[in-house]
Amino acid sequence: GAVVSQHPSRVICKSGTSVKIECRSLDFQATTMFWYRQFPKQSLMLMATSNEGSKATYEQGVEKDKFLINHASLTLSTLTVTSAHPEDSSFYICSARATSGGSYNSPLHFGNGTRLTVT
Amino acid sequence: DAKTTQPPSMDCAEGRAANLPCNHSTISGNEYVYWYRQIHSQGPQYIIHGLKNNETNEMASLIITEDRKSSTLILPHATLRDTAVYYCILRSGATNKLIFGTGTLLAVQP
Numbered sequence: 001g002a003v004v005s006q007h008p009s010r011v012i013c014k015s016g017t018s019v020k021i022e023c024r025s026l027d028f029q030a031t032t033m034f035w036y037r038q039f040p041k042q043s044l045m046l047m048a049t050s051n052e053g054s055k056a057t058y059e060q061g062v063e064k065d066k067f068l069i070n071h072a073s074l075t076l077s078t079l080t081v082t083s084a085h086p087e088d089s090s091f092y093i094c095s096a097r098a099t100s101g102g103s104y105n106s107p108l109h110f111g112n113g114t115r116l117t118v119t
Numbered sequence: 120d121a122k123t124t125q126p127p128s129m130d131c132a133e134g135r136a137a138n139l140p141c142n143h144s145t146i147s148g149n150e151y152v153y154w155y156r157q158i159h160s161q162g163p164q165y166i167i168h169g170l171k172n173n174e175t176n177e178m179a180s181l182i183i184t185e186d187r188k189s190s191t192l193i194l195p196h197a198t199l200r201d202t203a204v205y206y207c208i209l210r211s212g213a214t215n216k217l218i219f220g221t222g223t224l225l226a227v228q229p
Binding site: 006032034044045046091111115 | 155157168
């Protein structure tokens with residue numbers, strides 16, 4: 001089945017530094033990927049939609065200059081948390097759907113998430 | 120996407136069927152019902168989806184009422200590994216987005 005891989009699975013960084021998280025579709029191509037954030041004991045919150053070859057679309061309240069998204073190929077999207085602060089500590093999850101051969105109602109597949117801790 | 124309503128938590132005995140309800144009274148004609156689950160500290164896992172007919176796969180069955188205003192996810196023989204938060208989500212053809220609600224925490228008891 002469709003596999004989405006995230007790297008790293010865990011990262012600890014110091015306040016003020018930037019962290020890059022990678023999301024790869026391993027066995028399919030994805031024109032669109034999605035980035036979510038999840039705080040403890042809460043549900044997933046959609047942050048942005050990542051479109052291959054074009055600018056990402058951010059949900060209301062998400063700072064595009066703080067959460068930089070790059071989707072340079074059909075199998076890779078990256079999320080960079082710039083100038084991270086302790087309040088950015090969270091579980092970041094990406095998802096993707098196969099571009100070719102999939103109908104619009106084919107399921108999205110999720111990565112296993114990245115646990116970011118900012119000290 | 121229309122909202123869904125799920126009970127916050129449910130218990131189920133190991134080996135018994137788990138029936139997880141979901142209300143989606145404002146569903147529109149082109150919206151599919153999707154079910155995902157999230158085991159602690161992992162990404163969501165796709166379970167099943169349907170439009171108006173009942174669906175079954177190797178993981179679960181999905182029963183959608185005739186008026187499509189509610190549905191039930193059935194895990195036929197729950198195991199301890201089925202303990203997770205189960206999300207019922209509506210998704211339209213107009214968007215690929217999945218907007219998660221609060222889900223149901225299913226606790227399978229030995």
